[in-house]
Amino acid sequence: MVAQKVIQPSQTAYFPGRYILEGVTILHKTIQEVHKKKLNGVIFKVDFEKAYDNGSVANDVGRYFQTNKGLRQGDPLSPILFNLVVDMLAIFITRAKENGQVQGLVPRLVDGGLSILQYADDTILFMEHNLEQAKNMKIILRAFEKLSGLKINFHKGELFCYGEAKDFVEHYSQIFGCGVGNLPFRYLGIPMNHKRLSNKDWEQVEERDSHKKKYRLARWKILCMPKEQGGFVIRNLEIQNICLLSKWFYKLINEEGVWPNILKTKYLRGKAIGEVQWKPGDSHFWSSLTKVKEHFLELSSFSLHDGSQIRFWEIGGSVTFRLKINTHLCIILLGRNISQRALVGDRLQKWEELVSEIALVQLDDQPHSFKWNLSKHGCFTVNSMYRHLVNQTALPLNKFLSKLKLPLKIKIFVWFLFKGG
Secondary structure: OOHHOOOOOOOOOOOOOOOOHHHHHHHHHHOOOOOHHHOOOOEEOOOOOHHHHEEEOOOOOOOOOOOOOOOOOOOOOHHHHHHHHHHHHHHHHHHHHHOOOOOOOOOOOOOOOOOOEOOOOOOEEEOOOOOOHHHHHHHHHHHHHHHHEEEEEEOOOOEEEHHHHHHHOOOOOHOOOOOOOOOOOOOOOOEEOOOOOOOOHHHHHHHHOOOOOOOOOOOHHOOOOOHHHHHOOOOOHHHHHHHHHHHHHHHHHHHOOHHHHHHHHHOOOOOOOOOOOOOOOOOOHHHHOOOOHHHHHHHHOOOOOOOOOHHHHHHHHHHHOOOOOOOOHHHHOOOOOOOHHHHOHHHHHHHHHHHHHOOOOOOOOOOOOOEEEOOOOOOOOOHHHHHHHHHOOOOHHHOOOOOOHOOOOOOOHHHHOOOOO
């Protein structure tokens, strides 16, 4: 798709491979970095007025568009055309950064600093603490209003100041004509804060469906089993969460973009994925990812090539050239003071086998390639991992039950017998 190549990576809506939670991750990591490093900066949450109704594609007669055509909701092309319009705001800000008129936040994590984050019309702006540059940003927003036909409700926007910018919060509020927001604030329906969210912060998210909930006592462990094992194919949310978090790992290894670069710079720092561990002070999101890392690596493999992602001492089973050696021997050899007396008998033979296998390994200049072992095409899928994990935890059951031509109540009775009901 041409539009996907043209639209800036700061826009995460309506394109294959771009997901709503990517923007949430980027914003959360930025807020956490600004707070933890005590940086001086400003975050402005922009509010557009009836974005889809007011967008203007062209103001002059052109070759491809008639004049003054707005974007109407319901049209299949509406999301793409709308993204083309709001992408101009990201382009304006990029040009202003190149000319030194504005500066973004967290340049350590994002080259040039992060200045804008968009999901359709949900827009967040990031600025370093500088009143003159804030005025330049206001001029950019006003120019974008005139050119695009989109009106910004400045009085509904929210401003968040950090570091020394807190002492000038009234000045920033006057410049943008908006109020000062409070943490946690909501972005795309998710509460945002630099610290761990409490149960109270999630209450509003849960209240949307709470009036419809009616709880029933059930043995969910059985109901979530596959059909052929006597279950009702209801998704096990704990296993499903492991699979969805593993997808983040897959995208982190294989894709480039704003959020992968932030995580690689902040946590990997040039290390292989198998070497990285959670440390005190790391975010709760990264903590959740590291908890599923072993599940993910056990079911995946890397081609050797330049060896940048291969650490067979740590992730031995996941390397494509499986070393046929005793794992206990590897643990012994990891010690700093290795005595020759430790390599006797079978261990000496296995050591010689290890040396002979490593001698055949050849590195090249090609980057590593990832392979998901549960699919023929080698690409990760949530369903393949879910089926694998469910089949591991489920107990075997005769498969003929679902195929029997019996009345339903007889099948239910037989099912209860199998389950000890």
